[in-house]
Amino acid sequence: MTIGKGLGEVLHPVGRFGKGTGKMRYIVLFGAVTLAAAPASAAVTPPAFSFRVSADGVAGGGVASDFGSVQQTGANEWLFSGAYLASPGTSLSWTYLVDSDPFVTGTFTMTNETAAARAYVIDFSLPIAPALSASLLSGQVAGTLTDANGSGSALLTSVGGGFVYSALADDAFVQGLMANASHQVSTANGTSSFSGGSFGFPTPVAGPAINLTIGIRFSFSLSAGDSVSFSSVFVANPVPGPATLMVAATFAAIGRRRRTS
């Protein structure tokens, strides 16, 4: 995503410089060819965006497109909507916009339809392309807890004081939000909305190389008969490499020379 936007901004001066000298035309052509040779990431099939659900240690899940719909909304962007009924007594629905370039953003809702509080771990995982040799990360989460059975109370807590939201790179933890979380509703049929914080806003934080996947893990305990909804985002941008910087610097120099001439 960022690369694409950057290309648009960098290539813009090329047209304006089309009437320059032969040497300049060569430099511009070289730059354009170099950029055009970059790996094209236009997807024609949806990525294998997947989810895993663990309810008190009982695992389930699958590829999201097998449990709902998927549609392409941009060159690399796909919108997944679906629902999953995990037995016993766990229902999950989601709407996620993903980009293999990559980012994951969207909302899921989960209801504990059992008669006891349960601990859940829910992962959403997205294959990425191309791999990132180094990354810049940002993420955020907010949610709503609901007394869905009208009992007069609802409780959401993190498990063992850990993070409710964990950003994953290649299935490894990279950033977390909502540590030691505890949110409650004390009104029958009531709701309580919360902001779970953020990282990398407005300046993304440095992250690791990412080769295969990015994802978000939600880990929490939810009271009986109640539901919770999380909206979240996790963005991993590539750190511009030396070659990219060199090409960008070339165009910047061209722009400066043109302005001074």
Next chain:
Amino acid sequence: MNLVIPNRRAFACGSLAASLLAMPSSAGFVMGGTSIGVTTSAGTGSQTNSMTQISPTTWSATGSWSTPTASVSWMNNTFGWNNTSQNGFANGNITVRNNTSAAQDFDVVLNMGGTAGGPLSVSGSIGGQFVNGSTSLGSVTSVGPLWQARVDNSAIRSELNNALFFAQPFQVISLGNFNFTNLLFDGSVGSSVALQFSLRLSAGGEASFTSTIAFQSVPAPGVAALIALAGGCGTSISPIGRRRRSIRS
């Protein structure tokens, strides 16, 4: 003397029970089906809705409405109301997304067909989040009240009136939560109870709402008196019980 009083008491209690059984079924909210309606300036789409029975009286409605320009998905539980000890309710989540490059209006209605005699006590709530999935400043605004509880197509409660929220690119914000309890509704439910969401989403915006609505019958004063009297038949708090004890002593 001692033989007569129990007979009087049995007669009185039997009369009360018969009176209560003969009362109109004011708490008889009978489900007539759940439907979802989506109207948007983003165009027309296709809809799927799956109803799953998750208990003898509770149904889950899960589905989506989608077009390349927009999508709406939902997971709601609805509960039929068939006696005085149970609430009739609906709760769940609706997520609305604008995939276009311009702001679009959305109107989503969760309609539950049913009837119930009044008066009714109503409680409910709404909370939500907004995700700006674009590279520009995003917003969600109400179009009229953003959330309404409606009975027979008339609003009985609204929340998030004149709402306006902004979010930076790829920012997630909480829309807050709004709760109400013991809202007295004097009328009856003739055909339907509905939750309506009316909003405008900026390009690439996604709003998610979790809301509930619950109905409980409010016994009329005469009925309440009969219930109190009948309840006292088996205890020592009724006038009959007190009279019996006083005679024994």
